[in-house]
Amino acid sequence: MAKNKKQKRLIFRSVILLILIGAVVFALVTNLKKEEEVVAVGEQAPPFELKQVNVDGEQTLNLHEDFEGKGVMLNFWATYCDPCKEEMPYMQSLYPKYKEKGVEILAVSVDATELVINNWISKNELTFPIVHDQKGAVMDAYDVFNLPSTFFINPDGTVERKVDGALTLDKLDGYLEEIVPESEK
Amino acid sequence: MKNIKCDCGHVNPEGTVLCEACGKPIESNQHIDGNEKNKLLNMRYEGSARRSKTYNRTIVDKIWMFFSSVKVGVWLIILTLIASALGTLFPQEMYIPPAVDPAEHYRDEYGIIGQIYYQLGFHNLYSSWWYMLLVASIGVSLVICSIDRVVPLYRALKKQRPKRNSVFIKRQRYFAKTQDVSKQDVEKVVSQLKKKNYKIREEQGHILAEKGRFSRWGPYVNHIGLIIILIAALLRAHPFFFVEDYVWVREGETKIIPQTDQQYYIKNNDFIFEVYDENDERYGEAIEKTGEMIPSNFQTNAEIFKVKGEPLPGQDPELVKVNEGAIQVNKPLKVNDLAIYQSSYQLNEFQSMSFKLHLRDDENEESLGEFTFNMNDPKSEYDLGNGYRVVVDEYYPEFYMDDGVPDSKSKYPKDPAFIFFVYGPDIEEYEVNFLAVGTNLNPTEDNKYKLSITGVDMRDVTGLTLKRDHTLPLFMIGAIIFMIGVVQGMYWYHRRIWIHPKDGELWIAGHTNKNWYGLKRDLEKVLEDTKVEMPQDQQELK
Structure with a gap:
């Protein structure tokens, strides 16, 4: 009988401890998850469709449809963001080389008006596609808060790398190389 | 497991200090509550066996024992308090400017202490895993401490018999012996006790009068409230809640x-x-x-x-x-x-601005053409008629000079500025107009024409x-239960009076969990007009 009682107590204690440990694990996991990025490295880049600015007529760009099978560098920027404007010439200088290798550069401007974007584009002779996220929907979907913010997306649509802040020419070159499709290597 | 059989016949679990039934001190366990021979008994938890102090075999028992210690619980609270205080030394990371590197910010702003603060992770203290673990441990300690005490206490109070061991009676704080007490006097005392709402139980002439046992559960009800509040706080981490x-x-x-x-x-x-x-x-x-x-x-x-x-x-x-x-x-x-x-x-905030073109040296500023610049949907070119047109070369929503170069701080038109190129049939190439709110900063003085602001539309931002x-209802329920526990424990008292015939004498002992003065008054009232001696406070006599 005594043994039975002891066993009962062990079970009781184990159950209580398990419940408590469960609660603690739940608390820790949900808290750590909160800090996790919405679009993390290795995950699929969320699809989107935005109006292209530096093109004649009304045209939209769809990330997955228009760039299927290509590596994509997705750059969030704005005309009021100085470090963004500094890295734009680097992107322009590498664009022709990587376009041939199957890597696209796509810049998402979060400016309020197309006017300011167009002014900046025409003064800096940018030829890579630039789209306008006027409502901030794509910025929200990618959970971008600070500019510039850049995602390097593999040809299969997964995020290879995420960079917060400005890029140097060397780094940019290296990161673009990472997302060149296998067939072009 | 080794049970302990008392002289009264009751079998107590190991670790029992005072027999659950008769209260006789169990010789080998007196060290647990620090009882000394012939001194007053420590009545904490009725001298019941807090099992955590006796078993320590499996890993589960070891963890249980660790958390069941009130000492450990107090230390956890102290550590949490110290950590929480340290976290307020410098601002948390979320309150420093967003653009700066936190590693540099803490070092530059607060020196070496700031650097240590950052390296130890105190800049994100309240969401760090170890801080959360500390708070969670307090919760675990609370649950286990409570379970470990309320169960034996409940057992001891349930198993107690009216007939107590003489040693138990003698070593209560309130105690007195009276010789030759008549039966009538005992009956009188009992009826007085009943009048005072004591519950009376009798066993072979031994009487236990008890009231307010309910008060003993106050702290545990209170803890249930606290645990609910902790659970509510826990759920806050989840976006569903x-x-x-x-x-x-x-x-x-x-x-x-x-x-x-x-x-x-x-x-x-x-x-x-x-x-x-x-x-x-x-x-x-x-x-x-x-x-x-x-x-x-x-x-x-x-x-x-x-x-x-x-x-x-x-x-x-x-x-x-x-x-x-x-x-x-x-x-x-x-x-x-x-x-x-x-x-x-x-x-x-600016919504739109209207401009007119006029001759620069025209005092009446007679309009030669007007246009409205809509900040939401600006055009790159405005036709003013009569061959005059304005091309928007630059538009700065929130204008400032960045090392002598005009630029915008944000995309919001809080302080707009414009560079307009004015074309016209009598203008050779174009004339530059640089307008900010309140000024027209013409870069060249030889403009023939001038643009002036004629009106603005404002909008507000909410x-x-x-x-x-x-989680609020849960916090509310937790707080209410917490308060019920406090009231239960504070405004009711668990009082017991034992009447113990012994060798022709009548022994009387009294115990309460708090408010000994109240118990004394109860005793005075109950023993009024009888020959029974008023018990003395043996603690004061010492």
């Missing part, structure tokens, strides 16, 4: 409501800012005293839309209106279980807080 976010919406603008997976949009139709009327005699004096306007209303007239279908982010969604109304302070508008509160505002909180 708790979400808080913020959104700025300009008048006329339709914006995504954050935290809704881009499923809902809000449109700000009008922001209303009202102040108390200084001509009203009720307020006039008070307004004069403070010397400034006193706001009486902040209000956003808003519409809420739901997205139809599943458009991709960036696609223009088809919107269906689901709610509309006024958002005022403390009067939110709801989207499902998300409440939208009025929380901030900015007045007078700042809305979004909140979902399903």
Whole structure:
């Protein structure tokens, strides 16, 4: 009988401890998850469709449809963001080389008006596609808060790398190389 | 497991200090509660076996034992207090400027201590895993300490017999012996006790009068309340239970409501800012005293839309209106279980500006053509008629000079500036006009024409807080149970009086969990007009 009682107590204690440990694990996991990025490295880049600015007529760009099978560098920027404007010439200088290798550069401007974007584009002779996220929907979907913010997306649509802040020419070159499709290597 | 059989026949679990039934001190366990021979008994938890102190075999038992110690619990609380205090030494990371590198910021602002602070992770203290683990440990300690004490206490109080061991009686704080007490006197005492709402139990002439046992559960009820509050705090980490976010919406603008997976949009139709009327005699004096306007209303007239279908982010969604109304302070508008509160505002942002072209040396500034620049949808070129046109070379929504170069601080038209090129039939190439609010900074003095601002349209911006909180009812329930426990433990007293015939003498002992003075008064009243001796406070006699 005594043994039975002891066993009962062990079970009781184990159950209580398990419940408590469960609660603690739940608390820790949900808290750590909160800090996790919405679009993390290795995950699929969320699809989107935005109006292209530096093109004649009304045209939209769809990330997955228009760039299927290509590596994509997705750059969030704005005309009021100085470090963004500094890295734009680097992107322009590498664009022709990587376009041939199957890597696209796509810049998402979060400016309020197309006017300011167009002014900046025409003064800096940018030829890579630039789209306008006027409502901030794509910025929200990618959970971008600070500019510039850049995602390097593999040809299969997964995020290879995420960079917060400005890029140097060397780094940019290296990161673009990472997302060149296998067939072009 | 080794049970202990008392002389009275009751079998006690190992670790028992005072026999559950008769209260006789169990010789080998007196060290547990620090009882010394012939001194008063420590009545803590009725001398029951707190098992944590006796078993220590499996890993489960070891963990259990660790958390069941009140000493450990107190240390956990002290450590948490120290950590929480350290976290307030410097600002947490979320309160430092967003653009700076935290590693540099703490070092530059607060020196070497700041650097240590950063390296130890104190800049994100309250969400660090070890801090959360500390708080969680307090919760675990609370649960296990409570279980480990309430069960044996309940057992001991349930198993207690009216007939107690003489040693137990003698070593109570209130105790007296009386010779030759008549039966009538005993009966009188019992009836007095009944009048005072004591519950009477008798066993072979031994009497136990007890009341307010209910009070002993107060601390545990209180702990249940605390645990519910802790659970509520825990659930706050999960977005299903708790979400808080913020959104700025300009008048006329339709914006995504954050935290809704881009499923809902809000449109700000009008922001209303009202102040108390200084001509009203009720307020006039008070307004004069403070010397400034006193706001009486902040209000956003808003519409809420739901997205139809599943458009991709960036696609223009088809919107269906689901709610509309006024958002005022403390009067939110709801989207499902998300409440939208009025929380901030900015007045007078520019919406549009009108300009006219005139000859520079024309004193009357007679208009040769006009246009309106809409900040929401600016054109790159405006035709003024008669062959005159204006090309927008640059538009700076929030103008400032960056090392002598004009630039914009943000995309919001708070302080717009423009560089216009004016073309015309009698202008050779074009004339440059650099306009900011209140100035026309012509770079060249030989312009023939000049652009002047003729009017502006302003709009307001509303700042809305979004909140979902399903944990409040749980906090409320926890707080109520907490208070019930406090009241239960504070305003009721567990009093016991034992009447113990022994060798022709009548022994009387009394015990209470608090308010010994109250017990003394009960005893005085009960023993009135009898020969029974009033028990002495043996603690004072020492």
